[in-house]
Amino acid sequence: MVNASQRLPSNGRLSGKIYRLLTVLVNKSRGETKNRLSCPLIHFENVGLRYGMGPEILRDLTFDIPKKSFQFLTGPSGAGKTSLLRLLFMSLQPTRGLIRMFGRDISEIPRPELPLLRRRVGIVFQDFRLLDHLTTYENVALPLRVRGKEESSYKTDVLELLKWVGLGERINVLPPVLSGGEKQRAAIARALMDRPEVLLADEPTGNVDPPMARRLLNLFLELNRLGTAVVIATHDLTLMEQVEARRMILSEGHLDIYD
Ligand SMILES: Nc1ncnc2c1ncn2[C@@H]1O[C@H](COP(=O)(O)OP(=O)(O)OP(=O)(O)O)[C@@H](O)[C@H]1O
Secondary structure, three states, X not given: OEEOOOOOOHHXXXXXXXXXXXXXXXXXXHHHHOOOOOOOOEEEEEEEEEXXXXXXXXXXXXXXXXXXXXXXXXXXXXXXXHXXXXXXXXXXXXXXEEEEEOOXXXXXXXXXXXXXXXXXXXXXXXXXOOOOOOOHHHHXXXXXXXXXXXXXXXXXXXXXXXXXXXXXXXXXXXXXXXOHHHHHHHHHHHHHHOOXXXXXXXXXXXXXXXXXXHHHHHHHHHHHHOOOEEEEEOOOHHHHHOEEOEEEXXXXXXXXXXX
């Protein structure tokens, strides 16, 4: 078992090129946060969530996501993992309680500012959310293009990352032609490209075979080792057994944390 705070064993090491790429991505975002207070990246206090008039599906959640932490979020189907990730991504507002993102109470953040804050959070949705009219390469490069970056400043990095997640031969293909596992890897590459301080991933290994799951886990671990906080929602016990990391377990609306 790998401790999330340790280096990977030699058989799981990333290649020099991908290591350099991750280092560059993380260092770029670190520069922006260097002077921030040492408060947790995310703080939840007595948070509750219900959809419409339905029952409360998340109750009294109080926890922190510390900087540079690595955690699995697990629990039975329907326990609320995706809903909790959506709260963490600020795409849902809690019904009650306090959420602080990067030190700011999200209920006080003007709506137009939310997209800027979301750029600091990378997310891999369960349904991938790739744009069907853009190629794999264009989908992964999109966050950088939206920021107005010159293609020459990122092209090599995007191609290298795509190669590393096994999509080197699929760069010019449109998402409808990709398999579920390929779409998932493209979605992961896109989330990493956005230089997140926190990475949220919903069942990121749900559609890939065990060797690719291990490879993706190594990518998340290395990104975390370089300073990104990682939250992986999963049912995959085999995946969780490979890393000695914090477990956040949702059950019947409540959250238990095992450090
Ligand atoms: N948009 C919605 N409107 C109403 N109810 C919802 C909505 N999204 C989720 N729910 C309900 O909230 C509960 C938690 O769902 P959620 O998808 O967060 O669980 P989950 O743990 O991610 O499930 P799974 O492991 O099956 O993906 C479920 O009872 C679900 O039916």
